[in-house]
Amino acid sequence: MKKPLLAIITLTLIAGTALAAPMTFDFKDPKGVNNAVFKLDAPLEAIQGSANGISGTVTFDPEKPAATKGKIVVATESMHVPNSMMQGHMHGNQWMDVAKYPEITFEAKELKNVKTSEDSISADAQGTFTMKGVAKEMTIPVKLSYLKDKLSQRVPNMKGDLLVLRSTFKVKRSDFGINPGAPKDKVAEDIELSLSLAGAAAAK
Amino acid sequence: MKRTLRLFALGLAVIALLGWLVLGANRGWTRTSVAVKTVDSITGLEGIEYQNRFVPGVELLGTSLLAAGLLAGGSFLFKEQKTT
Numbered sequence: 495m496k497k498p499l500l501a502i503i504t505l506t507l508i509a510g511t512a513l514a515a516p517m518t519f520d521f522k523d524p525k526g527v528n529n530a531v532f533k534l535d536a537p538l539e540a541i542q543g544s545a546n547g548i549s550g551t552v553t554f555d556p557e558k559p560a561a562t563k564g565k566i567v568v569a570t571e572s573m574h575v576p577n578s579m580m581q582g583h584m585h586g587n588q589w590m591d592v593a594k595y596p597e598i599t600f601e602a603k604e605l606k607n608v609k610t611s612e613d614s615i616s617a618d619a620q621g622t623f624t625m626k627g628v629a630k631e632m633t634i635p636v637k638l639s640y641l642k643d644k645l646s647q648r649v650p651n652m653k654g655d656l657l658v659l660r661s662t663f664k665v666k667r668s669d670f671g672i673n674p675g676a677p678k679d680k681v682a683e684d685i686e687l688s689l690s691l692a693g694a695a696a697a698k
Numbered sequence: 699m700k701r702t703l704r705l706f707a708l709g710l711a712v713i714a715l716l717g718w719l720v721l722g723a724n725r726g727w728t729r730t731s732v733a734v735k736t737v738d739s740i741t742g743l744e745g746i747e748y749q750n751r752f753v754p755g756v757e758l759l760g761t762s763l764l765a766a767g768l769l770a771g772g773s774f775l776f777k778e779q780k781t782t
Contacts (some may be wrong), residue, residue, distance in 0.1 A: 527741070576753075648738070648740045656741060
């Protein structure tokens with residue numbers, strides 16, 4: 495009598511552990527919707543563009559959202575502005591130097607001030623933001639939406655979950671050595687970054 | 699010659715102004731691509747796609763109007779042809 499009971503308890507514990515296990519979401523979006531928008535609003539000129547070369551992984555546990563960590567990577571080569579000449583300058587060595595610095599990254603170590611609502615989780619992500627070779631410790635606000643079993647609706651023939659990540663924050667151009675000598679009335683010092691990302695965790 | 703230059707200047711100014719208006723009256727710099735926003739129905743995320751399209755900006759309009767002005771101004775350097 496004792497042995498079957500022990501087996502049931504063990505199986506229940508294993509199943510419970512498996513259900514609570516954190517999932518790894520891949521942010522390389524097959525639909526190409528993921529994007530990072532950048533805005534620089536100077537008194538004389540407003541510049542707006544976006545980048546869609548997003549990749550990275552985030553480990554998320556719906557039961558323990560504070561333990562969320564991961565890394566989001568933006569390919570600088572994918573940064574686009576509507577004027578082709580401006581884009582050439584932006585990719586050049588005075589500005590983003592995409593040949594030397596091919597990636598902008600944010601590596602989140604933990605979430606603080608986690609607030610859970612009915613359909614989303616808002617928190618402050620603590621981690622390292624790296625741009626043009628300069629790494630800075632930053633805390634950025636994030637909003638996560640966990641969409642259970644929604645992957646098949648987005649990518650046919652694939653079962654699993656989706657994690658939607660949104661974040662808007664500002665960085666200073668001069669902090670990252672992005673042409674610090676350029677006049678601030680033409681190219682704003684503050685760069686506003688807005689991330690709109692969806693990651694997928696396929697069911698095993 | 700005087701008359702030809704003035705007509706050419708007028709034509710250039712009209713074409714530049716109409717072209718600028720018809721192609722979007724863009725008050726910023728000239729664009730060679732235009733962002734088109736799409737919404738992912740499952741995630742609600744707004745995606746951005748770029749379509750190659752030429753949208754003249756104010757610098758192109760200004761340059762064309764300046765060139766037209768210079769042509770019209772240059773016409774004063776020519777003497778009026780007298781008809782007998």
